[in-house]
Amino acid sequence: MSATDTPAGMPSAPDTAARRSPWGEVLHSLLRSGTFLTGLAIVLFWIACALFGEHFVPYDPLADDIINALSPPSAEHWFGTDQIGRDVFSRVIVGSRDILTVAPLATLLATIAGTALGLIIGYFRGIVDDVVSRVLEAFMAIPVVIVALLAIVALGTSKATVIVVIGLSFAPIIARTVRSAVLAERELDYVAAAKLRHEGAMHTMFVEILPNVIPPILVETTVRLGYAIFAVATLSFMGFGIQPPSPDWGLSISSNYGMIGGGFWWTVLFDALAIASLVIGVNLVADGVHGAFND
Amino acid sequence: MVFLGGQVLPGNVGRAILGPFADQRAVDALNHSLGVDRPLLVQYGTWIWNFLHGDMGTSYIFRAPVAPFVIEALGHSMKLALVAFVLVVPIGILGGVIAALNLNRPLDRIISLGGLSVTVLPEFVTGIILILIFGVWLRWLPIAAAWPKGAGFFTQLYYLILPSLPLFLVLFGYIARMARSGMIEALDSDYTRTAVLKGLPWRTVIWRHVLRNALLPTITVIATQTGYLIGGLVVIETLFRYQGIGSLIFTAARGKDFPMLEAGILTIGIVYAVATLIADFLYSVLNPRIRLGAEQ
Numbered sequence: 359m360s361a362t363d364t365p366a367g368m369p370s371a372p373d374t375a376a377r378r379s380p381w382g383e384v385l386h387s388l389l390r391s392g393t394f395l396t397g398l399a400i401v402l403f404w405i406a407c408a409l410f411g412e413h414f415v416p417y418d419p420l421a422d423d424i425i426n427a428l429s430p431p432s433a434e435h436w437f438g439t440d441q442i443g444r445d446v447f448s449r450v451i452v453g454s455r456d457i458l459t460v461a462p463l464a465t466l467l468a469t470i471a472g473t474a475l476g477l478i479i480g481y482f483r484g485i486v487d488d489v490v491s492r493v494l495e496a497f498m499a500i501p502v503v504i505v506a507l508l509a510i511v512a513l514g515t516s517k518a519t520v521i522v523v524i525g526l527s528f529a530p531i532i533a534r535t536v537r538s539a540v541l542a543e544r545e546l547d548y549v550a551a552a553k554l555r556h557e558g559a560m561h562t563m564f565v566e567i568l569p570n571v572i573p574p575i576l577v578e579t580t581v582r583l584g585y586a587i588f589a590v591a592t593l594s595f596m597g598f599g600i601q602p603p604s605p606d607w608g609l610s611i612s613s614n615y616g617m618i619g620g621g622f623w624w625t626v627l628f629d630a631l632a633i634a635s636l637v638i639g640v641n642l643v644a645d646g647v648h649g650a651f652n653d
Numbered sequence: 654m655v656f657l658g659g660q661v662l663p664g665n666v667g668r669a670i671l672g673p674f675a676d677q678r679a680v681d682a683l684n685h686s687l688g689v690d691r692p693l694l695v696q697y698g699t700w701i702w703n704f705l706h707g708d709m710g711t712s713y714i715f716r717a718p719v720a721p722f723v724i725e726a727l728g729h730s731m732k733l734a735l736v737a738f739v740l741v742v743p744i745g746i747l748g749g750v751i752a753a754l755n756l757n758r759p760l761d762r763i764i765s766l767g768g769l770s771v772t773v774l775p776e777f778v779t780g781i782i783l784i785l786i787f788g789v790w791l792r793w794l795p796i797a798a799a800w801p802k803g804a805g806f807f808t809q810l811y812y813l814i815l816p817s818l819p820l821f822l823v824l825f826g827y828i829a830r831m832a833r834s835g836m837i838e839a840l841d842s843d844y845t846r847t848a849v850l851k852g853l854p855w856r857t858v859i860w861r862h863v864l865r866n867a868l869l870p871t872i873t874v875i876a877t878q879t880g881y882l883i884g885g886l887v888v889i890e891t892l893f894r895y896q897g898i899g900s901l902i903f904t905a906a907r908g909k910d911f912p913m914l915e916a917g918i919l920t921i922g923i924v925y926a927v928a929t930l931i932a933d934f935l936y937s938v939l940n941p942r943i944r945l946g947a948e949q
């Protein structure tokens with residue numbers, strides 16, 4: 359990659375020592391960005407909880423204890439217990455696991471499908487572009503929740519369905535971003551050179567152009583990850599996503615919010631705050647990445 | 654497309670309603686009486702024909718025409734959406750304008766960052782937090798949007814404030830951000846400088862010159878957000894147990910009531926198309942360049 363975009367032929371400036379590779383530049387500005395670091399800290403905290411949380415939590419997040427059901431926060435149960443006596447603190451910590459599996463996988467699927475599609479329609483343009491772009495626009499007009507509702511009713515609920523539904527709903531948006539980046543790249547000399555060398559279309563698209571459109575793809579992917587977490591949480595809350603007995607946050611809220619009128623606020627508040635912190639964390643990271651590439 | 658999603662994917666409708674242990678003859682009889690054993694193309698033709706004549710089909714679950722349910726639910730949702738819109742459009746625009754006029758000062762930071770953080774949160778999360786604050790701790794507002802029968806306008810409004818707030822928060826960020834960037838661009842333009850230099854009062858410059866140009870992109874954003882709003886309604890109506898089109902679709906999807914589901918989603922599609930049309934119209938009214946361009 360560095361062979362194509364570092365200005366290797368440039369006469370070396372006096373301050374060569376201060377010059378970094380483009381990626382070093384991006385990394386450097388990321389590490390100086392307060393937004394990015396704050397977001398990263400929040401996201402890493404939840405990833406650590408997802409990976410190791412179950413060894414550190416005081417109670418088994420799935421173990422019920424009917425006698426102590428619905429007890430308010432105390433020294434024994436920091437965040438109280440839910441309607442069948444499960445420890446809310448343990449559930450919130452371990453609850454990051456499912457959403458942090460499903461949402462990134464959906465985003466990965468969206469990125470792969472969207473990038474391939476965007477490269478193809480941006481590179482070939484013409485009628486392929488016209489037809490595919492209109493279809494993608496039509497897809498983007500339908501709210502994700504509605505698409506998910508239909509797909510999940512038809513296919514049944516499972517983590518795989520959620521990943522596929524969210525992945526495919528987000529793919530058109532990434533395809534659109536990639537397409538516009540490719541449209542600019544394909545006019546450049548290195549693409550013309552590849553064509554003169556009689557490289558195939560596949561080679562030109564994936565070996566020549568792809569490395570040069572990585573920055574917009576990275577930015578779009580981090581933004582999409584935020585929306586994927588939003589969507590997964592919402593679907594779980596609606597009962598169409600992650601299924602019981604998982605301590606997933608959206609799911610916990612949906613099974614407990616019915617009793618909110620009784621004043622049992624601790625059964626939902628901490629899950630809601632957990633989702634809020636994760637979504638904001640990912641968006642801060644996305645904001646930082648966006649800033650680093652656009653400075 | 655909606656029809657295909659509803660009819661082809663679910664498989665055997667009679668089986669889905671009667672459950673896995675029902676007698677096969679009963680399943681066949683039910684399928685026949687519902688008309689789902691006819692060829693697909695015939696079903697599709699009948700469905701479109703009837704829909705255009707106001708007959709949206711018969712609910713599998715209620716065994717009654719779908720249309721009254723859909724129309725009543727749509728009315729409820731419109732009320733909720735209207736409350737949210739009436740609140741968010743002026744306040745969102747005002748927020749964006751204030752932020753732009755205080756560019757890079759603390760007030761701008763607060764509005765921009767605050768708007769951004771509430772926009773990215775799922776509606777049910779902000780909804781839960783708002784219910785806890787205003788419904789459970791302060792006890793100012795009712796936690797379910799179910800007013801007593803025959804309640805007057807203000808009572809209904811009182812019940813609708815809390816459900817409309819999460820929608821408000823999500824939309825506020827988008828609208829304020831668009832209004833802010835539109836304002837910044839307009840404030841920076843040559844015509845604004847000309848207006849200031851020819852000695853017009855600052856107030857006139859803002860009202861007559863800046864705002865008119867700044868708000869055009871905002872209107873487009875508001876229209877595209879109708880699509881989002883519909884998705885948001887499904888969640889909010891479920892959370893607040895409000896009998897709108899969102900909860901109608903949700904219940905129909907859970908109960909595999911396909912005529913209801915199709916009619917609900919098609920209705921939403923129509924609402925979306927109408928909203929886009931209204932936005933285009935407003936845009937041309939406010940933007941003389943497009944209006945005059947069309948006349949030439």
